[in-house]
């Protein structure tokens with residue numbers, strides 16, 4: 671039997687969520703040694719085991735309490751909740767964080783030649799999808815009688831293959847749809863990756879470890895959105911310069927050695943500094959304007 675004192679985290683083995691989930695764990699200080707074919711990966715510096723599985727299995731593993739945490743797309747999570755509700759199984763878990771990757775939408779897409787006037791146009795038609803529960807909920811909300819046809823893969827070829835009249839699939843850019851003569855019509859669910867925890871109490875040690883990691887996750891996500899901006903500015907135009915800097919109510923203003931007319935300004939900004947703004951700063955006499963990425967942030 672496995673060591674129950676180690677935190678168990680379910681993660682997609684290979685697919686669209688794998689790399690970003692592993693990068694996030696590494697960014698918060700969890701060292702990992704992953705061997706491609708193995709189901710389990712151990713952390714080398716924390717009492718953590720990764721269970722590497724198909725994403726379909728992750729919600730159930732968390733809800734059944736087999737693992738402590740899971741990284742999963744909200745689309746998959748919501749579908750599994752509906753599936754379990756239909757089978758009278760409870761779906762207990764806590765969402766700890768909505769993450770900044772895995773963004774996509776579950777959308778209805780139709781062949782370009784279909785005259786689509788809204789979801790009512792699908793009345794009596796067949797729609798291929800990997801997410802029958804989410805799709806049927808949408809049809810029920812809209813009062814449309816259409817049939818969800820379950821396909822676990824190659825959903826986008828279903829209309830051409832004569833298996834369905836339209837599809838309901840995950841979209842991020844729309845390129846796959848276009849390549850198959852389809853286009854997106856209605857977004858039925860917008861999704862990102864989330865970190866979920868099983869319900870019920872964990873041991874004090876495990877909970878303390880999670881509580882230590884959550885601010886780190888926040889710090890990593892915040893850092894990705896933020897920039898560190900540095901520049902030299904003429905003292906005489908300090909107010910004008912400050913008003914041009916995005917999201918900088920209280921920048922740090924530092925004197926420069928042997929230069930009474932110029933100051934250095936440092937600011938952390940959550941907004942981008944556009945080229946046009948940099949040009950305006952330069953026109954005011956600013957120099958050495960630097961915009962730098964931030965790796966980590968705390969407090």
Ligand code: ATP
Nearest residue numbers: 685686687724725726743746772773774840841842
């Ligand atoms: P598995 O073999 O683990 O079952 P899968 O084929 O079901 O993999 P992936 O295609 O790797 O799944 O997608 C995993 C998740 O990534 C999706 O459920 C969704 O949350 C997210 N995702 C982000 N962008 C996209 C996209 N463009 N297409 C599909 N999924 C996306």
Ligand code: MG
Nearest residue numbers: 724725726727
């Ligand atoms: Mg899957």
